[in-house]
Structure formats: structure tokens, C-alpha cells
Amino acid sequence: MTGPTPSTVSGNLGLRLEEPLIFEQGDPAKTGVDLPEPGDRPDRLGGLARSGPIGLPGLSEPEVVRHYTRLSQKNYAIDSGFYPLGSCTMKHNPRLNERMARLPGFADLHPFQPQGTVQGALAVMGALSDWLLGLTGMRAVALSPAAGAHGELCGMQAIRAALDARGEGDRRVVLVPESAHGTNPATAALCGFKVRGVPGDARGRVDLDAFLAALDDGVAAVMITNPNTCGLFETEIIALSQAVHDAGAFVYMDGANFNAIVGRVRVADLGADAMHINIHKTFSTPHGGGGPGAGPTVLSAALAPFAPLPHVVAEGEGEGDDGGWRLVEHAEGDMRPFGRMKGFHGQFGVLVRALSYMMSMGKDGLRQASGDAVLNANYLLASLGDGLTPSFEGPCMHEALFDDRFLKGTGVSTLDFAKALIDEGFHPMTMYFPLVVHGAMLMEPTETESKASLDAFCETVLALAEKARAGETAVFTEAPRHTPRRRLDETRAARQPVLRWAPPASARAAE
Ligand SMILES: *Cc1c(COP(=O)(O)O)cnc(C)c1O
Numbered sequence: 001m002t003g004p005t006p007s008t009v010s011g012n013l014g015l016r017l018e019e020p021l022i023f024e025q026g027d028p029a030k031t032g033v034d035l036p037e038p039g040d041r042p043d044r045l046g047g048l049a050r051s052g053p054i055g056l057p058g059l060s061e062p063e064v065v066r067h068y069t070r071l072s073q074k075n076y077a078i079d080s081g082f083y084p085l086g087s088c089t090m091k092h093n094p095r096l097n098e099r100m101a102r103l104p105g106f107a108d109l110h111p112f113q114p115q116g117t118v119q120g121a122l123a124v125m126g127a128l129s130d131w132l133l134g135l136t137g138m139r140a141v142a143l144s145p146a147a148g149a150h151g152e153l154c155g156m157q158a159i160r161a162a163l164d165a166r167g168e169g170d171r172r173v174v175l176v177p178e179s180a181h182g183t184n185p186a187t188a189a190l191c192g193f194k195v196r197g198v199p200g201d202a203r204g205r206v207d208l209d210a211f212l213a214a215l216d217d218g219v220a221a222v223m224i225t226n227p228n229t230c231g232l233f234e235t236e237i238i239a240l241s242q243a244v245h246d247a248g249a250f251v252y253m254d255g256a257n258f259n260a261i262v263g264r265v266r267v268a269d270l271g272a273d274a275m276h277i278n279i280h281k282t283f284s285t286p287h288g289g290g291g292p293g294a295g296p297t298v299l300s301a302a303l304a305p306f307a308p309l310p311h312v313v314a315e316g317e318g319e320g321d322d323g324g325w326r327l328v329e330h331a332e333g334d335m336r337p338f339g340r341m342k343g344f345h346g347q348f349g350v351l352v353r354a355l356s357y358m359m360s361m362g363k364d365g366l367r368q369a370s371g372d373a374v375l376n377a378n379y380l381l382a383s384l385g386d387g388l389t390p391s392f393e394g395p396c397m398h399e400a401l402f403d404d405r406f407l408k409g410t411g412v413s414t415l416d417f418a419k420a421l422i423d424e425g426f427h428p429m430t431m432y433f434p435l436v437v438h439g440a441m442l443m444e445p446t447e448t449e450s451k452a453s454l455d456a457f458c459e460t461v462l463a464l465a466e467k468a469r470a471g472e473t474a475v476f477t478e479a480p481r482h483t484p485r486r487r488l489d490e491t492r493a494a495r496q497p498v499l500r501w502a503p504p505a506s507a508r509a510a511e
Contacts, residue, residue: 016484022067023501028058055503074484075289076427082453084380086399086430086442087181087229088288089259089281091373096360097284097353106352111344115327122325125312125345128355132277132296135366136255137268140304142311143296144346148256151276151295152187152223154308154341158274158299159221159250160191161306161338171220171249177206178436179228181254188223200436204230204392204401211240215247225254226270227261229434230392231377231399231442241271250274250303258282259446260374260398263367273300283354294350309337310345372447373398376454380445383458387465391437398446404439412468414439416476419487423480424460 011018019025043049059067077083083090101107109118129141145151156174163171174188177198185195198214201207206224222244226234234240241251253272259282267275279285280293287293299307309330315323327345331337361369374397381390381400389405404414418428418441430442445454467475480486 013484017070018484019067019070021501022057022059022064023055023503024057025067026058026063028053028056031058031060077288078286081425081427082445082449082457083427084429084443084445084457085427086231086401086444087256087433088430089257089278089398089444089446090288091259091281091284091446092448093284093286093353094357094360097356100356101349101352106349109348115325119324121348122312122327124352124355125348126314126325128296128351128358129312131355131358132298135262135266136272136275136277136298137266138272138275138298139301140299140307140311141296142299142308142341143294143351144308144310144341145276145295145297146342146347147280147293148254148276148278148295149183149187150341151278151297152183152252152254153190154295154297155252155274155276155299155303156187156191156193156221156223157308157338158297158303158306159252161336162250162303163220165306165336168248171218173216173219175211175214175219175222177211177222177224177228179204179206179230179232179434180223180225181229181256182433184223184225184252184254188221193220200230203394204228204232204436205234206236206240208236208240212243215243215249217247219244219247219249221250221252221273223252223254225257227257227397229442230401230436231257231396231444232392233260233397237270245271255298256281257398260370262370263363264370267298268300273303274298279354280350284357285350285353292347292350294347294354296346296351305334305336306338307335308339308341310340369447370398373445376445376447376449377443379451379454380443380458383454384443384461387462388441391440399442399444401434401437402441402443403437404441406465407439407468410468410471411473412476414441416479417441417464417468419479420464420476421460423482424464426457426460 078090078092105120106124109121115122125143129143132141133139142154145154163169172192172194173196174185174193175196175198176185176188177200179200185197188195196214196219198211199207205228211222222240224234224237224240226237228234244251250273251271253267253270253275255267255275256278258277262282274297276295276297277283278293278295280287285293310327313326313328315326358366377398377400378395381396384400384402387406388402391401391403407413407417414431418431421428430440430444432440433442434440464475
């Protein structure tokens with residue numbers, strides 16, 4: 001259902017303009033720069049002179065500015081409104097972080113500059129490493145992974161290198177609980193491991209008995225998301241880690257949900273050997289839409305020797321600032337790096353933003369933020385609990401999980417419900433994920449939402465649930481009604497994506 005656009009004379013709706021792509025607008029003959037004819041000069045282009053038009057749209061500067069400004073306004077963002085997308089930690093990104101990342105001393109560096117000229121940048125990397133190691137209690141950190149999933153690759157490569165070094169390269173199995181994030185089994189498979197699933201229990205956590213039964217001497221590692229994708233803390237994590245270590249395997253903990261536990265739990269104490277941290281989520285870098293993130297990966301003492309290059313070390317004795325900083329680009333001493341994750345030093349601007357956030361919050365502020373994130377999620381869970389159907393009993397961590405039992409017999413699906421929320425001015429929650437419950441709705445409010453914004457959201461959700469129960473099905477099945485486009489053919493968009501604009505055949509023929 002793409003739906004008819006309500007008709008206006010112009011085709012525009014309110015102040016929302018309908019327009020073609022920029023390449024389809026304007027007329028090249030109408031705009032341009034008047035340059036004098038070139039004089040009588042010899043042609044030195046060697047036959048490479050352009051024969052056709054350059055193919056730029058024929059628009060004036062104000063027309064171009066307006067076009068892109070309009071496009072930017074079609075993009076819903078955390079800066080536009082509430083964004084309760086579960087698993088994504090869409091929280092406010094303080095502008096201070098942006099200012100720090102744009103300081104010319106950071107923004108205008110070249111990765112080939114001599115180290116003596118970039119001591120401040122290396123100090124940022126050193127300080128961020130210290131913060132991450134302090135918050136997790138781990139031994140080493142690789143700052144270079146470019147995202148969470150890339151950090152998983154880093155941790156699993158370190159595990160693989162450690163097993164190979166022990167002559168146990170024949171351990172091929174990675175255990176993945178069903179409440180793990182989808183990137184976990186994907187990473188294990190990418191690294192050449194065989195994935196063995198482990199069921200959850202009625203509490204939404206790993207079934208420890210099933211886990212222990214699946215653990216044998218062919219197991220290389222477990223990849224466990226904690227808090228898991230149901231928004232619940234894995235309460236048996238210490239017993240689980242212990243059993244994994246006793247079996248000679250490693251614990252990879254997916255730390256993308258770190259925002260729920262920062263400053264409260266040190267992952268080293270939970271027995272983790274490797275964990276990535278989505279600093280774009282937890283430490284506030286604008287993300288989504290493919291923007292740059294970073295997934296620094298912390299490693300235990302057992303994996304530290306295998307950490308990828310490069311990393312930053314403080315020179316000399318005592319405090320780093322006195323002796324300067326050095327980038328280790330080649331293995332030294334007993335290091336056995338498995339390789340590199342990325343060109344140069346990773347997403348440096350994102351690292352600057354994270355350190356800026358950490359330093360402005362302070363240790364106590366970070367601890368309060370994780371507490372407030374959990375409090376806000378539990379406020380949603382409690383406020384919506386009677387109208388919706390929470391999937392598991394008891395309090396949650398940073399996100400609240402509901403399923404579609406409350407929609408049973410109404411003819412309204414989770415998808416319809418999400419579309420109706422758009423009409424009401426709210427970005428929908430995460431839908432149909434995690435897969436462990438039917439018609440999942442996963443809501444993550446984060447700590448930066450006020451009680452007023454949570455109340456406004458809850459009121460709307462409860463009123464919509466009431467409409468669904470009252471049989472007002474059209475409110476849902478016809479939604480969204482107030483968006484520039486209505487329901488898209490998402491399957492076709494995924495299967496036959498049009499990623500490139502091509503000039504119409506008539507224009508090509510004219511060239
Ligand atoms: C977001 C997320 C990931 C993947 O992180 P990216 O930065 O998107 O690659 C992995 N695990 C969990 C639990 C996540 O929420």
C-alpha cells in the first residue's frame with residue numbers, strides 16, 4: 001500500500017514539497033558561469049577532451065541549498081524527537097563532544113604525520129584506553145575496530161590466535177545463546193567457526209543446564225550478549241564463564257548494551273575474555289544511517305598478547321604526559337598480534353567524542369547515567385505493563401521488551417502498531433527483534449529522556465492499544481497516513497535495490 005497522496009493543486013502537502021531527484025531538476029542551459037572563449041591555444045588534452053555535457057543539474061545556489069535542506073528535514077533523528085529504538089541506544093549527543101572533535105588540532109591531522117607532531121592525539125588515545133580499561137577491568141584494548149560488529153571480529157580473531165598458539169586450532173564450535181545479538185553468530189561464522197545455538201529459559205536468560213550440556217572440548221568460545229537482547233542481565237554469567245574456562249574455552253561478551261552497566265559492573269569480574277564497546281552508543285556519538293562509529297575491544301590477560309596493532313603506549317616511567325606517547329606499529333617483546341583491523345588508527349573523531357563525553361560526565365556521572373537509563377526503561381515497562389504484554393516477569397535493564405499477545409484477535413500486527421506510532425509523531429520501537437518472542441516490540445528510552453517525554457509516549461502507546469482492542473483496525477492497517485510516503489514494498493526494496501541514478505534513455509540518446 002503506497003496509498004494515494006491526498007490531492008493538492010501543486011502535489012505538495014503543507015510545507016512538504018514533492019520533488020524529483022536533483023539530477024532531474026533544472027536546465028543546464030539556464031545556469032552556469034560565463035567564461036570568456038578560450039583564445040587560440042594549442043589543444044594539449046591528447047584527444048581526451050569531453051565530448052558530451054558534464055551531467056550536472058542546472059540549478060542555482062539557492063535552489064541547491066533548498067533541495068538539500070529539505071532532504072535533511074526528511075530525516076528523523078534523535079535531535080528531532082524521541083527515538084526509542086531498542087538495542088540502538090539513541091541518546092542525546094552533547095554538542096561539546098562535536099566541538100572537541102572539530103578542534104583543528106584533531107580534525108586536521110594526517111595519519112602520516114610524524115609522531116612527535118601528534119602527541120596530543122596519541123594522548124587522547126592513551127587516555128581513552130585508560131578509561132575503557134578502568135571501566136571494564138580488562139588488560140588490553142584495541143581502539144581500531146570501526147563498529148560493534150567489527151569489534152566482535154577483533155575479539156574472535158584474538159581468541160582464534162590464542163587457540164592456535166596453544167595448538168588447539170581444532171576447537172571449531174562457538175556457542176551462541178538465542179538471546180544473543182544477530183551479529184554474534186554472523187561473526188562466529190565469518191571467522192570460520194561452527195555456530196551451536198543454546199536455548200533460553202522461561203526467564204529470558206540462557207538456560208544454564210542446556211548450556212552446560214552443549215559445552216565440550218570442541219568448543220572454542222561462547223558469544224554472549226549481556227545485558228542480552230531481551231534487555232535482561234544474564235544472572236548466571238559468572239557460573240557460565242567459570243564453566244567455559246574450565247572447558248578450556250573463551251568468553252566473548254557482546255558489550256553493545258554497556259550503557260546499562262557502566263560504572264556498576266566490571267566485565268573482567270564476570271569472567272569475560274573479550275568484549276567490544278559500541279562507543280557510538282554508550283559514549284554518545286551520533287550514529288545510525290551508516291555514520292561512523294567505533295567498537296574498541298577490551299581483552300583479558302589471556303588474550304592481551306594477541307591484540308591487533310597499533311596501540312598507544314606511554315614512554316618512560318611514571319605518568320604518560322611527561323615521557324610522551326608512542327604508537328606501537330610492530331610486534332615487540334612477547335606480543336603476538338593477530339594483525340590489524342583497519343588502516344591507521346581507527347575512527348579517530350569518534351574516539352575524541354567518547355573521551356570528551358567521559359571526561360565531562362566523570363566516573364560518577366557515567367555511573368548515574370547507567371542507573372538513569374535502567375530507571376527510565378523500568379518506568380516504561382511499569383507504565384505500559386497493564387496495556388501491553390511484557391515478555392518476561394520482573395524488572396529489566398536498559399530496554400523493555402513486549403510481545404504481541406495484547407494484539408491477539410484484533411487484526412493488528414506489530415508492524416501496523418509501529419506504523420500508527422509514526423502517525424502520532426513517534427519513531428517506532430524496534431520490531432520483531434529479538435526473535436525469541438512473538439511480534440517483539442523492544443523499547444529503549446535511554447537516560448536522556450525526561451519524564452514528560454516518556455509520559456507523552458506511554459499515553460500514546462496505551463491509547464493506541466485501547467483503539468486496537470476497541471476494533472479501530474483502520475487506524476493501524478492504513479497507517480502511516482501523514483508521511484510523505486506510506487508503506488513501501490520493503491521486500492522489493494531489499495531484493496531489487498536501486499542504488500544508482502541513471503539518466504533517462506532519451507537523455508542518453510541525445511549525448
Ligand atoms: C548494535 C549492536 C551490535 C552491532 O554494533 P554495530 O556498531 O552496529 O556494528 C552488536 N550487538 C548488539 C547487542 C548491539 O546492540
